[in-house]
Amino acid sequence: xxxxxxxxxxxxxxxxxxxxxxxxxxxxxxxxxxxxxxxxxxxxxxxxxxxxxxxxxxxxxxxxxxxxxxxxxxxxxxxxxxxxxxxxxxxxxxxxxxxxxxxxxxxxxxxxxxxxxxxxxxxxxxxxxxxxxxxxxxxxxxxxxxxxxxxxxxxxxxxxxxxxxxxxxxxxxxxxxxxxxxxxxxxxxxxxxxxxxxxxxxxxxxxxxxxxxxxxxxxxxxxxxxxxxxxxxxxxxxxxxxxxxxxxxxxxxxxxxxxxxxxxxxxxxxxxxxxxxxxxxxxxxxxxxxxxxxxxxxxxxxxxxxxxxxxxxxxxxxxxxxxxxxxxxxxxxxxxxxxxxxxxxxxxxxxxxxxxxxxxxxxxxxxxxxxxxxxxxxxxxxxxxxxxxxxxxxxxxxxxxxxxxxxxxxx
Numbered sequence: 555x556x557x558x559x560x561x562x563x564x565x566x567x568x569x570x571x572x573x574x575x576x577x578x579x580x581x582x583x584x585x586x587x588x589x590x591x592x593x594x595x596x597x598x599x600x601x602x603x604x605x606x607x608x609x610x611x612x613x614x615x616x617x618x619x620x621x622x623x624x625x626x627x628x629x630x631x632x633x634x635x636x637x638x639x640x641x642x643x644x645x646x647x648x649x650x651x652x653x654x655x656x657x658x659x660x661x662x663x664x665x666x667x668x669x670x671x672x673x674x675x676x677x678x679x680x681x682x683x684x685x686x687x688x689x690x691x692x693x694x695x696x697x698x699x700x701x702x703x704x705x706x707x708x709x710x711x712x713x714x715x716x717x718x719x720x721x722x723x724x725x726x727x728x729x730x731x732x733x734x735x736x737x738x739x740x741x742x743x744x745x746x747x748x749x750x751x752x753x754x755x756x757x758x759x760x761x762x763x764x765x766x767x768x769x770x771x772x773x774x775x776x777x778x779x780x781x782x783x784x785x786x787x788x789x790x791x792x793x794x795x796x797x798x799x800x801x802x803x804x805x806x807x808x809x810x811x812x813x814x815x816x817x818x819x820x821x822x823x824x825x826x827x828x829x830x831x832x833x834x835x836x837x838x839x840x841x842x843x844x845x846x847x848x849x850x851x852x853x854x855x856x857x858x859x860x861x862x863x864x865x866x867x868x869x870x871x872x873x874x875x876x877x878x879x880x881x882x883x884x885x886x887x888x889x890x891x892x893x894x895x896x897x898x899x900x901x902x903x904x905x906x907x908x909x910x911x912x913x914x915x916x917x918x919x920x921x922x923x924x925x926x927x928x929x930x931x932x933x934x935x936x937x938x939x940x941x942x943x944x945x946x947x948x949x950x951x952x953x954x955x956x957x958x959x960x961x962x963x964x965x
Contacts (some may be wrong), residue, residue, distance in 0.1 A: 640683025776819025821864025
């Protein structure tokens with residue numbers, strides 16, 4: 555008589571069949587999907603020392619009245635590195651002057667100093683966060699474009715021949731190309747492109763008296779900004795070495811300006827007047843021209859930053875009450891108020907007012923808002939991405955558990 559032994563795991567398999575029910579799987583998926591929201595984070599960057607000043611009351615009386623902001627020093631962020639670990643901007647201190655800062659989670663706000671004067675502002679940062687550019691006052695009281703590195707500190711980039719001053723507004727991904735504006739010998743602002751090898755290059759105008767560069771592509775080959783035409787109107791431009799300065803037009807009004815550009819230089823964002831004389835945020839491509847990105851209910855809107863692929867645009871827009879709000883725009887979602895999209899991060903009274911820059915992958919957004927805890931306008935860093943990092947260990951554990959129920963421990 556042949557006896558057949560029953561496998562020791564057979565009863566386990568029957569039990570597992572009862573547990574391995576579609577409803578249990580649904581529960582696990584839903585619970586796991588909820589975990590990534592924990593990765594979204596709003597970080598207030600504080601200030602350089604937190605002491606009081608009058609700068610806020612002078613420049614922002616409507617916000618002071620509406621939100622009860624105390625007479626404190628304040629700042630805002632203007633640039634962010636690719637991985638969100640470095641933020642740059644300006645912080646206004648007790649005497650009412652601004653200081654360029656570089657922020658990291660480990661060190662907090664670092665004062666980048668000046669060129670011998672009283673103030674400085676940081677406007678851009680390289681992809682790895684190692685190079686910061688902006689404008690600082692020198693000992694003679696002149697504004698000068700600077701390039702800052704950990705190794706060399708703040709370097710004066712000079713000005714155009716015979717000019718009085720300069721300002722740096724943008725930097726290439728590797729930090730080697732800097733763009734901005736500088737006075738020439740005739741006292742006119744001119745857009746410039748700077749490299750260590752070639753120095754400061756005048757990019758010309760659209761036929762008028764002045765120009766300014768505000769953004770540059772990742773490799774430094776495409777520069778965007780605003781330049782005056784022969785009629786004296788300021789128009790957004792896109793510059794390349796081979797094509798020179800291209801007029802991007804307007805939305806039916808008189809003037810426009812370009813502030814940001816995608817990594818490959820094919821998408822340009824900024825602000826333009828429409829036929830009614832209202833300022834509107836735009837997104838430009840060679841194929842579609844200048845596209846109006848819409849509103850949040852108000853009449854004033856500006857686009858300042860764009861992701862590397864050109865699909866995500868950030869800036870600020872007035873709402874129906876005339877209060878500035880930071881926006882994020884995509885083709886699929888249109889223009890959204892970050893205060894609404896990320897309301898779960900804004901508990902106990904904080905409000906975001908302005909988005910100034912976005913990381914190349916579209917994950918990190920920086921700008922300025924009201925920190926209710928300190929009653930100050932402060933720079934912020936917003937991590938928008940729902941990652942699965944927070945739930946990976948739980949995910950692996952759950953799947954090991956279900957494999958065990960299904961007989962995964964037979965060996």
